Amino acid sequence: MTVRGKDSFLMDMRQPHELRNRLLFTFLVVAAYMLCRSILLYGVAADETTDASGAQYFLSTLVSGDRYRMTVMALGIAPYLNASLLVQIIFAFRNSTSRAKISKIQSDRWMRWVSVVFSVVMAIVQSYGLSYRPDAGPLWLVRTIVILEMFGGAMLASLMCLQNERHGVGASMPIILLNIALSLFQNMSANHFFEFPAIAILCLVAIAGTAYMENSMIKVPLQRVSIHNVHADQNYLAYKRAPMGIMPVMFASSAFLLPYYLVHMLVSFYPQNAALVSISDNMVLTRPLGVAVYLVLIVVLAVLFSFLMLNPRETAHQMQRNGDSIVGMYAGEQTRRFLTGIVLRWSLISGMLQACCMAVSLALSMREMIPAALAMNPTSMMIITSIVCSLVQEIASYYRYDAYRFFM
The missing domain is CATH 1.10.3370.10 (SecY subunit domain)
Structure with missing residues (x-):
């Protein structure tokens, strides 16, 4: 190998391939999200009377793409989005000196805890709007299981967004894009x-x-x-x-x-x-x-x-x-x-x-x-x-x- 060829080889070895690695990570996150979206909640029956034209359906399209709210990703990234917005608003009201004292680790920790609160509240509220199969077991037990499943799905979605922000491309945007594009295609076809x-x-x-x-x-x-x-x-x-x-x-x-x-x-x-x-x-x-x-x-x-x-x-x-x-x-x-x-x-x-x-x-x-x-x-x-x-x-x-x- 010539000196010039060797230098070129070393240059290629030193290339970070940041874009390739980040795109690959985002692809894996989206694939994992799609897999979780196929896992049904225990004991939940589809509600065919769901309104497909209101604001609530449109919002669910953005955050989960789950029209009938039947999967573990029924809450989608709604808790993450709401927590992110709330933390940003709180930071906006603080002066620059106070914001400079807050590290990224601290802000992420705050957002995780706010996501937990939103996830618990939203899972409980949403569980009372679902229809359950009579053969699934006692209503209180089935509802408790569903709340835990939705909470776990929301926490996993929040973790995916945070990890994609660090190692991938677009933070929560690829998931929103996936949800709304699939729902839009189904809507246009139907x-x-x-x-x-x-x-x-x-x-x-x-x-x-x-x-x-x-x-x-x-x-x-x-x-x-x-x-x-x-x-x-x-x-x-x-x-x-x-x-x-x-x-x-x-x-x-x-x-x-x-x-x-x-x-x-x-x-x-x-x-x-x-x-x-x-x-x-x-x-x-x-x-x-x-x-x-x-x-x-x-x-x-x-x-x-x-x-x-x-x-x-x-x-x-x-x-x-x-x-x-x-x-x-x-x-x-x-x-x-x-x-x-x-x-x-x-x-x-x-x-x-x-x-x-x-x-x-x-x-x-x-x-x-x-x-x-x-x-x-x-x-x-x-x-x-x-x-x-x-x-x-x-x-x-x-x-x-x-x-x-x-x-x-």
């Missing part, structure tokens, strides 16, 4: 999707709009006191045009269930109240009141999440402390107002665009121009597009890392 051109066109618009918002950036030029070279004019603060991506749409479906269950609980206490009964009957995604609440939630969550996660006040304070500033602008209050305006404007725009897309889809459903089961398809398309864009960007970063050649 409801003859391509016979309704209006919803097909709307889905294409949703895909194109989401792809543009996910991949376009707003670049705010910065002056950094620590950089004095030919690249000084290439420094900028970047914001996505959709600051929180598709997260508001995903969690709006979950948040919609809060007023839904609240109203139903009030009706159970005051069954003679005609106003409450009317609100309860209309708090569904096939009636104007339910649609209006759902769309408002999308916009509100888009703004709320953007300010919690991006925190323009903290960004402006950090820039002032570091001696950095936006070109042509004073540091401090003026910078804070400017960044607040950017976050508010684009979070409103992205939230309203997502809400408008859903409004058209749900309006077509209420006018019976499309089946109710297809009304959530644009939302599914937006989520799939957002996840694919994020995965492509992450995979590209690992590819560039693998392509880097160290000097010999």
